[in-house]
Amino acid sequence: MTTDFETMTTEIDGTAGWRIETHTRLSRIFAVLSLGVIAVLAAAPLLVSRGVVQDLFFILTMLTLAQSWNLLAGYAGLISVGQQLFVGCGAYALFGFVILAGVDPIVAIPLAGLFAMLVAIPTTFFAFRLYGPYFAIGTWVIAEVGRLLLAQWKALGGGTGTSLPREATREMFGISTIEDWLGMRSSAAADALAYWLALVLAAATIGFVYKLLRSKQGLGLAAIRDNETAARALGVDARRLKTLIYLLTAFVTGIVGALIYLQKGRISPDAAFSLTDWTAYVIFIVVIGGIGTIEGPILGVLVFFVLQNVFSSYGSWYLLALGALAIVTMLFAPSGLWGLISHRTGWELFPVRRRLRGGAIRQDEKGGPNG
Amino acid sequence: MNWFDTLLQGILLGGLYALFAAGLSLVFGIMRLVNLAHGDLIVLAAFLILLIVSSLGLDPFLAALLAAPLMFGLGWLMQYHLLNRTLGKDVLPPLLVTFGLSIVIQNGLLEAFTADSRRISVGALETASVQMGGINVGLMPLVTFGSAVFVIVALNYLIYRTALGRAFRATSDDVITASLMGIRPNSIFAIATGLAMMVVTIAALYLGIRANFDPTAGPARLIYAFEAVIIGGLGSLWGTLAGGVILGIAQTVGAAINPEWQILAGHIAFLLVLLFRPRGLFPRALD
Amino acid sequence: MASLIETCGLTAFYGDFQAIFGVDIRLDAGETIAVIGANGAGKSTLMRSIAGVIANRPEMILHHGEPVGALGAPDIVRRGIALVPEGRKLFPSLTVEENLQIGNYGRREAGPWTLESIYSLFPILKERRRNPATALSGGQQQMVAIGRALMSNPEILLCDELSLGLAPVVIKDIYAAFSRIRASGAALIIVEQDIAQALKVADRIYCMMEGRITLTGRPAELDRADIHAAYFGAETHELV
Numbered sequence: 001m002t003t004d005f006e007t008m009t010t011e012i013d014g015t016a017g018w019r020i021e022t023h024t025r026l027s028r029i030f031a032v033l034s035l036g037v038i039a040v041l042a043a044a045p046l047l048v049s050r051g052v053v054q055d056l057f058f059i060l061t062m063l064t065l066a067q068s069w070n071l072l073a074g075y076a077g078l079i080s081v082g083q084q085l086f087v088g089c090g091a092y093a094l095f096g097f098v099i100l101a102g103v104d105p106i107v108a109i110p111l112a113g114l115f116a117m118l119v120a121i122p123t124t125f126f127a128f129r130l131y132g133p134y135f136a137i138g139t140w141v142i143a144e145v146g147r148l149l150l151a152q153w154k155a156l157g158g159g160t161g162t163s164l165p166r167e168a169t170r171e172m173f174g175i176s177t178i179e180d181w182l183g184m185r186s187s188a189a190a191d192a193l194a195y196w197l198a199l200v201l202a203a204a205t206i207g208f209v210y211k212l213l214r215s216k217q218g219l220g221l222a223a224i225r226d227n228e229t230a231a232r233a234l235g236v237d238a239r240r241l242k243t244l245i246y247l248l249t250a251f252v253t254g255i256v257g258a259l260i261y262l263q264k265g266r267i268s269p270d271a272a273f274s275l276t277d278w279t280a281y282v283i284f285i286v287v288i289g290g291i292g293t294i295e296g297p298i299l300g301v302l303v304f305f306v307l308q309n310v311f312s313s314y315g316s317w318y319l320l321a322l323g324a325l326a327i328v329t330m331l332f333a334p335s336g337l338w339g340l341i342s343h344r345t346g347w348e349l350f351p352v353r354r355r356l357r358g359g360a361i362r363q364d365e366k367g368g369p370n371g
Numbered sequence: 372m373n374w375f376d377t378l379l380q381g382i383l384l385g386g387l388y389a390l391f392a393a394g395l396s397l398v399f400g401i402m403r404l405v406n407l408a409h410g411d412l413i414v415l416a417a418f419l420i421l422l423i424v425s426s427l428g429l430d431p432f433l434a435a436l437l438a439a440p441l442m443f444g445l446g447w448l449m450q451y452h453l454l455n456r457t458l459g460k461d462v463l464p465p466l467l468v469t470f471g472l473s474i475v476i477q478n479g480l481l482e483a484f485t486a487d488s489r490r491i492s493v494g495a496l497e498t499a500s501v502q503m504g505g506i507n508v509g510l511m512p513l514v515t516f517g518s519a520v521f522v523i524v525a526l527n528y529l530i531y532r533t534a535l536g537r538a539f540r541a542t543s544d545d546v547i548t549a550s551l552m553g554i555r556p557n558s559i560f561a562i563a564t565g566l567a568m569m570v571v572t573i574a575a576l577y578l579g580i581r582a583n584f585d586p587t588a589g590p591a592r593l594i595y596a597f598e599a600v601i602i603g604g605l606g607s608l609w610g611t612l613a614g615g616v617i618l619g620i621a622q623t624v625g626a627a628i629n630p631e632w633q634i635l636a637g638h639i640a641f642l643l644v645l646l647f648r649p650r651g652l653f654p655r656a657l658d
Numbered sequence: 659m660a661s662l663i664e665t666c667g668l669t670a671f672y673g674d675f676q677a678i679f680g681v682d683i684r685l686d687a688g689e690t691i692a693v694i695g696a697n698g699a700g701k702s703t704l705m706r707s708i709a710g711v712i713a714n715r716p717e718m719i720l721h722h723g724e725p726v727g728a729l730g731a732p733d734i735v736r737r738g739i740a741l742v743p744e745g746r747k748l749f750p751s752l753t754v755e756e757n758l759q760i761g762n763y764g765r766r767e768a769g770p771w772t773l774e775s776i777y778s779l780f781p782i783l784k785e786r787r788r789n790p791a792t793a794l795s796g797g798q799q800q801m802v803a804i805g806r807a808l809m810s811n812p813e814i815l816l817c818d819e820l821s822l823g824l825a826p827v828v829i830k831d832i833y834a835a836f837s838r839i840r841a842s843g844a845a846l847i848i849v850e851q852d853i854a855q856a857l858k859v860a861d862r863i864y865c866m867m868e869g870r871i872t873l874t875g876r877p878a879e880l881d882r883a884d885i886h887a888a889y890f891g892a893e894t895h896e897l898v
Contacts, residue, residue, distance in 0.1 A: 079466055081407075124640055129649040130601075132462045133405030137597045138645070141638055144594065148635040275590070280474060287467055316478035323474030331456055331469045537760050542752040548747040549709060550731040551740075553764010553810070 020354045025361075031351045037320035041199055046182065053195050057263060059305050060198040064205045064256050065278065066285045068249040071209050074292035075221045076245040077228070078261060079132075080277050082139025083253050085123070085146045086261035088273035090254030091261035092150050100167050103166070106173040109197070109258045116254020119146070120247050126129040128243070140275070147273035161268025169265065194263040201259065205252055210294055213352040217241060222352075225292075284326050290336030294350040299338050375504060380621035381511070385616030386516030387581065390574035390610045391596035392603075393522055394567035400606055401543045401563045402458060404465050408473035410593030412568065415476055416442050416575035417584055418484055426444060431491050435576040439569045451561040458560070473589065480586035490522075491579030515577040519615070522570055523608045529566075539563060591634075591640030598641040604651025613653055660723035661686050662845050667717045668727075670700075670707050679869045683847075685814065690836075690846040692860035694853055699866040701849040702744050705818045710734035710846070711742035717761040722840075733765045738813035741811060743746060744822065744849075746803040748791040757785040757802050761809030769811030770842040776805040779835050797828035804832070808839065811828055815839065816849040821855060833859055853885060866888055 045053050072081045093112035097103040104110070116152070123142055130138040132244050151159045169175075170186045178189040223231035224238050232238050257278075261267050271277070281304065289300020311318040333340055342348060394407050406412070416438060423434035437492040453472075457464040530536035542549040542559045550556060578584060578592070595618065601615025618637050625636020644652065663685040670678040678700045683690055693701045693815040705714045708719055709731055716725035721737055740761075744775055748757050758773060765773075777784035780801040786794060792801055800820060807815060821829040829852070840846065856863060857877040865873040867890040873888035875881070 073463070076477065077462075079463060081470065082391065094584075126645050129645055133407070133466055134597075134601065136466055136596065137405070137407070140590075141594055141598065144637045145635065145642070148638070152631070280470070283470065285468065291463070298431060316481040320475050320478035320482070323471040326471035327475070328467050330464050330471070355403075492774045533764060535761070537752060537756050538763055540756075541760050542762075544749045545747060547731070548743060548759075551709060551711070551735060551743065551747075552760050552806075553732045553762075554737040555762075557731045578744050617670070 006324050020356060023362045024345055024348060024351050027349055027351050032246075038199070038203055042196070045184075045188075045195060047117040050188050050191055054263075055305070057191070057195045057198050060195070060202040061256050061260050062281065062285060062304070063297060063301045064198070065141050065253060065282045066204045066208055066289070066301055067202075067294070068252045069282050070286045070291060070294075072210075072245060074286065074296075075213070075225060076226050076242050078242060078246060079136050079137040079199075081136045081275070081283070082127075082129075082143035083249070083282065084143075084273045084275055084278035085143035086120065086253035087248045087257035087260070087278040088143070088146055088150065088269070089114040089119045090257030091267055091272045092153075092156060093254070094258035094262060095156055095164065097164065098164060099162070102331070104171075104173050105168055105262050105303040106193075109255055109262070110270070112258035113251045113255035116257070117247050119254075120250035121335040123250075124243055124246055128239075143273060143275070147269045150273070159269060161266065161271070164262070168260070177178075191263065194259060196260055201252075201255060206294060210350050210352075211354055213294075213350075217244075218352065219354075221245070225349050263287075284322055286336075287326050288329055288336055290338030291298055291341075292335075293338050293342075295342070295348075296336050296338040299341075300336065303337065377623045377627045378507060378620060379506070380512070381620030382616050383512035383516045383619070383626040384623060385599075385612070385619030386424050386512070386519035386616070387574070387577055387614030388599045388618050389519040390522060390570065390593050390594050392615055393519070393526065393608060394570040394574070395398055395593075395596045395601050396608060396611045397526060397570070398564055399600070400418035400565045401539050402560050403543075404454065404458065405469070405597075406454070406472075406564075407466065407469040407593065408476055408589070409571070409596060410591065411473045411476040411480075411589030412442075412446075413575050413578060413592050414584055414586060414589045415480060416568070416572045417491065417579040418480060418489070418586075420572070420576055420579060424491065431493055431576060431580065435572055439572045442568040443565040445498055446571075447561045447565040450564035451557060453578070455557050455563070457559055473593075477586050477589060480609075484586060484614060486587070488583040488585045489579070491576065497580060507524070510605075511577070511580055514607050515581070518573060518577065519612060522573060522605035523612055526566075526570070526607045527606055563631055577598070598637065601651055602641060602644045604654035607653050610651060610653035610655065614651065617652070660720070662689075662722065662856070664703075664720040664723075665708070666720065668707060668714060669837070670703050670712050670714060679868075679871055681871055682792040683864050683871070683874075685845055685847055688840075688845055689861045690840060690848065690859060691864065692856035693799065693847065693849045693853070693864045694849070694856050694885075694889065695866035698868075700869040701866055703865070703869075705741060705816050705847070709739065709816055711741075714800045723836070726754055732764055733800060735810060737811075737826070738767070738810070739816065740807040740810050740812035740814070742807045742818060742820065743811070743817040744818040745890075746796075746799045748802055748806075750790065750792045752791055753788050754783055754791050754802055756792045758783075758805050758809055759805035760829065762811075765787055765810040767811040767814075773809075773812050776808060779838055780805060793826075795898075797824050797832065800824065801829075802833075804835070804839075808844075812844060815844045815846045817846065818877050818881075819851065820850055821850065821852050829855065849876055854891070863878055867891060875877045 020344065040337055041056065044056055052332065065171070069080070069083060076341035086305050089111050090112040093115035094105065094108045096109055126142060127135055127138050150156070169190050172190065172193065175189050176187060178184060178192055179186060182189070182192070184192065213221070220236040220241055223234065223236055228238055257272065261272060285304045286297050286301035289298065289301055290296025311321070329336060335343070374382055395405065398404055398406060419438045420431060421443065423429055423437055424431055427434070429437070441607035450592040454465065454620040458469045488654045496510060496555065501513060502512050511625065530539055533649060538549070538554050542554055542556050546556050567654040598612055599618050601614065603612070604618050605609035617639060621640035622633045661684045665681055665683050667677065668678055668681045681700070681704060683691070683693070693704060695701050695881060703712065707714050710729050710730050710733065714727040716728040719727035721723070721739065726734065726737065749760065751758065755773070758776060777793070783801055783805065784800055787800065791799065794802065804817070820832055833855060848860065849858065860877060862876055863874065863880065865885060866869055867888065
């Protein structure tokens with residue numbers, strides 16, 4: 001006996017004509033503009049003084065750290081105050097590879113990132129047993145363990161630290177090319193090289209974060225952030241996604257740590273694992289700029305840089321004011337500066353919301369556009 | 372190494388850590404809030420005691436008695452006007468606001484008191500010792516441990532045998548229904564934090580007597596408090612004492628092997644408990 | 659003389675969702691009124707508005723003629739209006755006796771209701787006084803919830819869905835206690851899905867549907883068919 005099921009055709013017109021878009025007109029303009037900005041930034045070592053290049057280096061590295069922390073805390077809901085673990089591990093890995101194994105510093109940088117990521121793996125076993133504020137403090141404790149352990153490593157200076165040998169930086173991969181092409185001395189060339197790497201890293205990180213958020217995984221992340229239980233019920237593997245994000249940000253943070261300390265040339269456990277420099281400032285940048293957006297950290301790092309330059313001579317008063325500003329922002333403007341701007345203007349430079357466009361709306365007596 | 376002596380030192384040290392942790396435990400139990408500035412508040416209280424001692428010439432114990440109600444007031448104001456605004460479903464605001472508070476307090480103390488290391492002096496009492504079963508036990512560590520036990524007994528009495536304690540437990544269960552009983556949650560939270568600050572004052576007194584402290588000593592105290600709470604298990608004050616003792620013993624044993632390993636040993640004990648008993652050793656709360 | 663409670667054009671929202679559209683009810687001294695209606699009719703919202711859990715405009719709820727609509731729950735309790743919440747909402751961390759004791763935390767008023775008199779009203783509770791409150795059966799928990807509200811010696815008792823989830827024989831026991839509660843002088847507003855029970859115990863009835871009052875009157879005056887229509891809506895389709 002046949003029923004009509006086999007011969008029944010679906011009255012839904014399929015997905016003819018419909019598509020999902022994320023771009024807005026403003027974002028397309030911004031995309032073009034940002035290419036121009038990157039080109040100008042790339043030319044910076046040729047255009048401005050070494051001091052300015054170092055400032056830009058600082059901005060770019062803090063921006064990368066901020067984007068990573070934002071991805072971790074603002075999107076994956078993993079509010080870590082222990083990212084300094086990866087800065088320190090990446091930095092020490094670089095020093096270890098260069099001083100103990102004679103590896104070229106430039107080659108050591110990605111290796112340092114990998115090392116940081118490897119450190120992150122056992123970390124997740126501990127940290128993921130905790131939630132909310134306890135997760136936060138747990139990450140802090142683990143960072144402290146990292147600091148204390150590395151302070152025992154006498155070969156790299158123990159508690160007082162050590163410096164990178166001059167020859168290592170002078171003969172880095174690419175240095176001689178820069179010296180010849182641009183007629184710089186080796187220290188300026190080293191700064192330029194580090195700067196370009198930072199620029200590439202910052203751009204790549206932002207690009208990656210943006211791509212991630214527009215992907216299926218990004219949708220899953222947003223769902224987790226809104227309501228983890230509901231997201232899980234829909235099949236989003238929250239644990240796996242969060243672990244992935246944690247490992248990825250550890251990798252990026254490790255690379256940043258290696259890069260920063262390559263440029264500094266000198267390391268110590270207290271500096272490389274500093275809560276203030278690698279967590280407090282980063283959190284400040286993200287919160288003031290606007291957590292949970294890509295635009296926020298960009299704005300935040302610029303504000304921070306200005307504040308740092310103008311006021312840091314005031315020492316503790318400056319830090320006190322930063323802390324107070326973070327408190328006030330969190331209470332009265334939780335979406336940060338960018339939140340204030342985009343609420344007023346509706347601008348989105350890195351839009352991630354999906355809009356349904358195109359397609360014809362059909363109405364028939366069955367009700368609804370598609371039957 | 373004298374094992375018995377090391378063990379005893381660790382137990383007594385645990386008393387101090389339990390005092391650090393008790394306030395944290397109380398506040399988290401009632402309003403699920405972890406104040407990242409907790410350690411800095413201990414240091415603030417220590418400086419307050421020092422201030423009272425130096426300006427009024429009082430004995431430190433009396434100074435602490437005077438400082439306690441002041442800290443209660445500070446805690447009440449902090450909770451009522453600042454931290455109450457952060458309570459809600461979102462985890463981020465309380466974390467970030469208390470983190471910011473931590474930085475504000477540390478730097479405020481730096482400006483007011485400079486980065487110099489301080490100590491609360493009690494003269495001969497600092498080195499006095501008592502004979503117990505053939506060994507010399509420091510008097511102050513003994514008094515510290517005894518105070519920790521006293522505080523926990525007192526807090527448990529408050530929570531389980533008074534109307535206020537009932538209000539604490541009811542509010543922690545269900546804020547809306549608690550308000551139907553006439554309880555004002557904002558006030559209850561503020562009172563809880565005020566009480567926690569009084570415990571913090573006691574902890575600060577013994578901290579200052581035992582060791583040097585400076586404005587940046589807060590974060591380390593927060594970590595010890597936190598580790599004691601996690602090792603002991605959430606929801607139980609006696610568990611917190613046990614957690615403190617275990618942490619103390621881990622540290623003294625580590626220090627006996629190599630003085631540089633004291634703090635690391637504590638962290639490792641914490642991580643081991645986390646790995647094998649994530650809910651702590653004596654959990655009570657139905658979190 | 660002003661009514662005990664009067665609502666004037668009461669509206670209530672959950673965010674953007676409007677649950678009540680201009681409801682007028684009245685409670686006079688010594689009365690027992692019942693609010694009946696299907697799920698989602700707005701009955702609980704009405705109770706929670708009066709109890710102060712939901713914020714409304716001040717003039718929408720009058721207590722002895724005074725505008726109290728914007729007051730919060732702690733203030734409403736202090737005025738002598740106590741709610742037995744839907745779903746009991748006992749405190750799991752407290753024993754039976756402690757749950758009762760917390761009932762007069764906000765309002766300590768001399769009156770007929772004390773621990774002893776509540777134990778005499780519901781003797782089973784005395785036996786179980788040291789048990790954690792949530793370890794009791796549904797009916798016993800309901801008794802605790804009522805006793806807890808009575809501890810504040812309220813002038814007005816609001817009972818939200820007492821019979822929800824309870825066996826008929828248990829419901830009978832609970833309502834049997836009502837005569838003593840009324841005798842003590844309290845006025846009651848009860849919310850019920852069980853129409854028969856409501857008709858038996860109330861002096862006046864209000865019926866709600868989709869956030870509005872569709873019928874009001876004394877039980878004796880009301881026709882079964884009218885109640886049916888007001889409860890379910892005028893147009894009920896026949897099922898084929």
